[in-house]
Amino acid sequence: MTQPLLQVRNLTKHFHTPSGTVHAVEDVSFDIQRGSITGVVGESGSGKTTLGRALLRLIEPSAGSVHFDGTDITALPSARMRDMRQRMQIIFQDPMSSLNPRLKVGDLIAEGLRAYGIGTRSQRRDRVAALLEEVGLSADHMDRYPHAFSGGQRQRIGIARALALEPEFIVADESVSALDVSIQAQVLNLLLDLRERRNLTMLFIAHDLSVVNYLCDQVAVMYLGRLMEFGPSEAIHRDPAHPYTRALNSAIPQPDPRAARNRQPLRGDIPSPLSPPSGCVFRTRCDHAIPACAETVPPACPVGPEHDSYCIRTEDLNAHHIAGHHS
Amino acid sequence: MQTDDIILSVEGLRVSFGRGRIAVDALRDVSFTLARGRTLALVGESGSGKSVTSLALMGLLPPSGQVRAGRLAFRGRDGKVTDLARLDGAGFRKLRGPGISMIFQEPMSSLNPLFTIGDQIGEMLLLHEHLSGAERRRRVIEMLELVEIPGAAKRIDAYPHELSGGMRQRVMIAMGLVCHPALLIADEPTTALDVTIQAQILDLMRRLQKDLGMSILFITHDMGVVAEMADDVAVMYAGAVVEQAGVMELFDDTRHPYTQGLLSSIPREGRGRADRLVPIPGSVPSPFALPPGCAFSPRCPHARDACRLPVALDEKAPGHLSACIFDMPGAA
Numbered sequence: 001m002t003q004p005l006l007q008v009r010n011l012t013k014h015f016h017t018p019s020g021t022v023h024a025v026e027d028v029s030f031d032i033q034r035g036s037i038t039g040v041v042g043e044s045g046s047g048k049t050t051l052g053r054a055l056l057r058l059i060e061p062s063a064g065s066v067h068f069d070g071t072d073i074t075a076l077p078s079a080r081m082r083d084m085r086q087r088m089q090i091i092f093q094d095p096m097s098s099l100n101p102r103l104k105v106g107d108l109i110a111e112g113l114r115a116y117g118i119g120t121r122s123q124r125r126d127r128v129a130a131l132l133e134e135v136g137l138s139a140d141h142m143d144r145y146p147h148a149f150s151g152g153q154r155q156r157i158g159i160a161r162a163l164a165l166e167p168e169f170i171v172a173d174e175s176v177s178a179l180d181v182s183i184q185a186q187v188l189n190l191l192l193d194l195r196e197r198r199n200l201t202m203l204f205i206a207h208d209l210s211v212v213n214y215l216c217d218q219v220a221v222m223y224l225g226r227l228m229e230f231g232p233s234e235a236i237h238r239d240p241a242h243p244y245t246r247a248l249n250s251a252i253p254q255p256d257p258r259a260a261r262n263r264q265p266l267r268g269d270i271p272s273p274l275s276p277p278s279g280c281v282f283r284t285r286c287d288h289a290i291p292a293c294a295e296t297v298p299p300a301c302p303v304g305p306e307h308d309s310y311c312i313r314t315e316d317l318n319a320h321h322i323a324g325h326h327s
Numbered sequence: 328m329q330t331d332d333i334i335l336s337v338e339g340l341r342v343s344f345g346r347g348r349i350a351v352d353a354l355r356d357v358s359f360t361l362a363r364g365r366t367l368a369l370v371g372e373s374g375s376g377k378s379v380t381s382l383a384l385m386g387l388l389p390p391s392g393q394v395r396a397g398r399l400a401f402r403g404r405d406g407k408v409t410d411l412a413r414l415d416g417a418g419f420r421k422l423r424g425p426g427i428s429m430i431f432q433e434p435m436s437s438l439n440p441l442f443t444i445g446d447q448i449g450e451m452l453l454l455h456e457h458l459s460g461a462e463r464r465r466r467v468i469e470m471l472e473l474v475e476i477p478g479a480a481k482r483i484d485a486y487p488h489e490l491s492g493g494m495r496q497r498v499m500i501a502m503g504l505v506c507h508p509a510l511l512i513a514d515e516p517t518t519a520l521d522v523t524i525q526a527q528i529l530d531l532m533r534r535l536q537k538d539l540g541m542s543i544l545f546i547t548h549d550m551g552v553v554a555e556m557a558d559d560v561a562v563m564y565a566g567a568v569v570e571q572a573g574v575m576e577l578f579d580d581t582r583h584p585y586t587q588g589l590l591s592s593i594p595r596e597g598r599g600r601a602d603r604l605v606p607i608p609g610s611v612p613s614p615f616a617l618p619p620g621c622a623f624s625p626r627c628p629h630a631r632d633a634c635r636l637p638v639a640l641d642e643k644a645p646g647h648l649s650a651c652i653f654d655m656p657g658a659a
Contacts, residue, residue, distance in 0.1 A: 185605070189606060210594045248523065251522040253554065265527055
């Protein structure tokens, strides 16, 4: 296999607040191959948004490293990081609050090009026209203001803006969550088209596991700042190994009135990230927890090709997987 | 269906906002029926008018909103039928609580942060039932236990900010149910919650409906939640109901092209990327610039010239209504 575009190692982010230290991201490691889409799923407080921002150094990681195309970006001085940022972009959840309402769409999209001094004014205009067409809008939209567009169109503007500098890597943070389903499907298909056309690498952050399963090659499941499971999208969906992934899967209401309602509902609420449980952070809500779960943080336990579950009981709970993997 | 089994019948509801030349119809023609003891899901995307419909039923439209036409026949537990479209403020105050009650999407903004949850649930009893303070407190604790709040006798004195989002939604449900309403309107009650908490609340609502024998109007945009909760479904688009049917019927034999488009837009189980989603092209029209005739026609793959003429809900199969001039059985 070729060198991954992104190698995340032991990435950690703590926020120090008056009420204590928030363990937002704790010791997360994974690789992203060039041209793939990696999903990050988790509920509120899982640390998925912090992870996406720490990867781009939009917030500084507390510990760990991120190698982008072989360079450790966590060690780069800010001038070199600025150059690197041309290659890594982000699309936000709410296009209305991330687009300056006083700038015309054309200026919003060209902002990055201007900041990096790329092209002449008329060359930038041509580039913006081409970008608007590429995301399914039209070139004459560039002279309008963001408020003149619907939610789905604004999300397309956010995508065009992120593409302007021809990045290799894009973080999309809940980029379709605020959209109605009929519009959400349009934007998901656009992201798939762009990946094929431009060989883009993406980190797609979402709370909706069925959207992630549709879009992504591999999925990272997070809970209280830690990875619970990481593996191919298909395996995470059809045959999840970690008790949390299973619970998350079975909690999603299926659009099929005949679907069996055989849930394993999770008890209780997510504990506070100010004082996460010792050992496995999920153990307080896990049906399979044993005393040993309180003692050590579970290491990665392989359950298949490129598929790890962070659970010390992985072997007992997935006997069939392990047998298949070792044979 | 016997008419005395119908707890709520909405016919031709029209609601407009503003006055004179700037008036706009938020609801153009909303009709549906809800049978006693059942759950009717009112589904639609943003701007379809589902929340305005619920506010009209509760008499909670803002002053700029007005019911222009329609009949909202509600049959209470005593069998008496009231037309909510003609009810005044005093009438609604008597009805809200024991007749109809409502739970909202955002429990944090619908609970008063300055009062304990016990005070807020008890307030409903204060308004509608004559009980001593001790009796009231006992009833509130009973309600908290009913909605499975652990340590109810202690939590009764907690303030909203001391509870998690899921627990606050349970408090909202307790408040909605404390006067034993005949009809509960639930407006996106789980939309702001994480999926694992949503699953807990949906399970709770299903159990409570069975135990208390109430009817539920469940407003949602999520077809997964519809499939799980509803007995019957009414689909709204641009201020009108475009399809109503039993839940199995609606999913198995989808008639209206909008409902078909909605279902083919959802990523679902066993469906990978190889099998691309088919989105609905374009976006919802502004209520100020509705197309003539069928409001969905500009986005509809089957639209023809005839779709520019007005179209009404029409029974295509027993109990299955669709507002499309063509009959499109099972094309989803």
